[in-house]
Amino acid sequence: MSGRSKEELLAILSGHDVGVPSVKLSAEELKAKFSKIDHFSGVYQFVSNDFLSSVEYNGVFPLPSASHAILLAKYGITYIEVLMEHADAPVAAAKELEAAQELPEWKEKRRLLLERILRDKFRRNQEIRAQLCDTGDRQIEWANSQDSYLGTVRGHGQNHMGRILMQIRQDVKDGLEMEAWLYFNHHMEREASKRPRIILHEQKEGEASKEYDLLQIADKRAGEGGERERRAFFLLGKLKECDVQPLHPSVSRRHACIFVSAKGVQIFDMASSAGTFKNGERLKASFYPVPIMSGDEIRLGASTRKYIVEIDMSSVLTHLQNKKRTAMREQKDIQRAVNNPLEEISHKAKQQRTV
Template identity: 30%
Template sequence: MEVEGLDSAALKAILMRIDNFEGEFDFLNPAYKCRVVFKGIAFHSVAHGLRFLRLSHNIDGQEYHYDGSDHLPAHVANHVSSMDVSATSEGSDENPLWSAHRHEWLELLLRDKYRRNGDIRTRLGKTGDRQIVFTSTDLFLGFDGKSGQNKVGRITEQIREDMSAYKDHRVWLLMCQNMSAEDFWVTVEESHGDSGICKHRLEGKCLYDIGRIPSCDLKPANPSISRVHASIYMNKRGHVCMVNYNDVTGVTVNGQRLEPHEPFAMRNGDRFTLGASKRVYRISIDRDLVSRKMAEIASKRRELQHKADLHAKRVSNELETFLKGHDEVVVLNVSYKTKRADLYDFFSSCGDVESIQLPQNRGSSDDPASDETLARRGIAFIKFRDKKGAARALERDGMYLNYRKIQVKYKSEDKVMTVQDRAQGVEVAAEVHQGIDAAAPIPAATAGVGALVGLETISGEAVHIPVEVEIQPQDVIWSATLLQCKLCFR
């Protein structure tokens, strides 16, 4: 059988696809009743979770929409438990956070559904590689026959693929259980009667699996043990946790049976058993190591947030300057062989050039006013007689000058960083470019240095300069190495 425009593989995919979520495939429907947990909030189905997250709700006479918190007020929790997913949503406003987080929230719900409920996970695995299409008039969740993103189907297919590779539990821990991506190590002592103690040192990973498949880190031979029976991981709060995946034979810690898919915080010296095995395992946790790891994580988080804040500020400044217009531009990535005369020739067709400034290396003997002066720092400031000339110059962004692709932007007058009062001074931490000795004294640093230029990335070793410093986004001097910068003074 052939259809015009379709090859046999495409035709087979269409004929074999699952687009009717009834009968043997009813479990694929978001409205299928099963326990689903989203950031500690339990729902009766994925559809219940979507309704709660997507819409604003009138609860006890007050409007409420989910704001990203992990814990709900008591009256909201009661509303969730009694929420009717079949009720019409007409008149309900959409949660303002929905459009930005809808893919993430949907995936969290679906991943928890298929990880937490073993029976439907098994049924999903039996669908093989068949395409899954959720037929719906909601063009984000499904497909109406003509168009639609079919997010329910596509995310479910990805979960099925992860299941076949025995990694769906890892993604679930990362996304749904706040697992840290930082490596850590623990020691597990295995004992069985009088046969002695066998020590297992688990290190170099952020997750250690216990089970019978070769990729597991601890592989008990007892037949009651699942392929992936349990895992040991560290969450972002620094707690080493164990999670049990087997709802039949399970895991017991200190005589207490663990609930399936409910992480349990382990303590140093805790003992656990697996399934019907008589072997006893004792876990040793280096709390000092965990504390150091958490300190490293917190430091990295602060550093990334600081960089993000600087970037957001710079983008905001550039946008504001662009909207206002300006009569001066900054040209970046200029060839070091480019002369002032070359820049005049290149930009003169944009408008009347009033001046061109080429920052020079400290101690340079070049005449700053000469047309033969070179752009030794790879940057130039060009001032036009009117804003129209500068606006036309922006159109040359991305063009080549002396075989270098240049960047042309408005020169901003806003400061990247707030400066303190002149009498108090300010300390600026800047990543030092390779080749500059951070320990070497900076000439005239205490005698009143002018504006510091060239600060883009703040991390690593720091130079502390006890003077007033003005940092301009137009003064960024890029080095050949990404995410590094040069320091120069003028």
């Protein structure tokens, strides 16, 4: 037995010298202090940006780690050879680039760029995504000696990196992580009215053709699940949650995903074991979207079943035409108000009387 009192032991745990007057920490503060993850090493090495795990940034893939992606975002594509020379040593890559000039937009956009990089890191690696989720609700804080914006220095700072990691963790728990990745990293279209109708025509020799209208399937799923709006992406795989459910043994549970972005309709493989094929060619990387167009042929795994893509833009064009007409009408009203204020006042008064 040490003979120390409970108060002395609490003082030691609080980081204070015994006998020195100090502010006592509450039970909640003690819990936060000793459950906080602030050193990204050992069992928490996976949280570190230096942890070797493939990342895509601005079309460059694979980058060996989040640190390599951050250096690329910070200094530009000019230094890609330096990064690849130190593929297994992100610290050495950073040291070699110490004298390089930062890109003008880095400082202003670094939080957004970091979030994109970290979201991509955890989306591509299911194992570390599960490990992040297993940290529960513990505070994550990047304790370092220099950067008090992305982390903390001697306990003080904005800790944006820790906040991003905790938000990704929450998104994983809520089932929203992939959707957030699609919005942040691949600019998935947010407005339903701007998403075209996508139809997959299933064909297999000796069988009648089958049609999958993905928007109709999504609407039906949203209605049955009591959701406010349909999901913005479409899944192909064996699970019940998938919009198209091929039963071939080589098809994975979540095999591929189709979504609409600013670049048009795109598809990516979801780390399936047997691959996704576009026009006979296997997609080269998982979670790396490629464009698809009307007439393209999609095949999953070793299945001989083909899906011919049809993209119907008519509803989007109607929406854009309506927006254009509305804008022209508003412009006309503004011009009338500028040219003849009295006439505009009379026009508004007439509208109010008819309401």
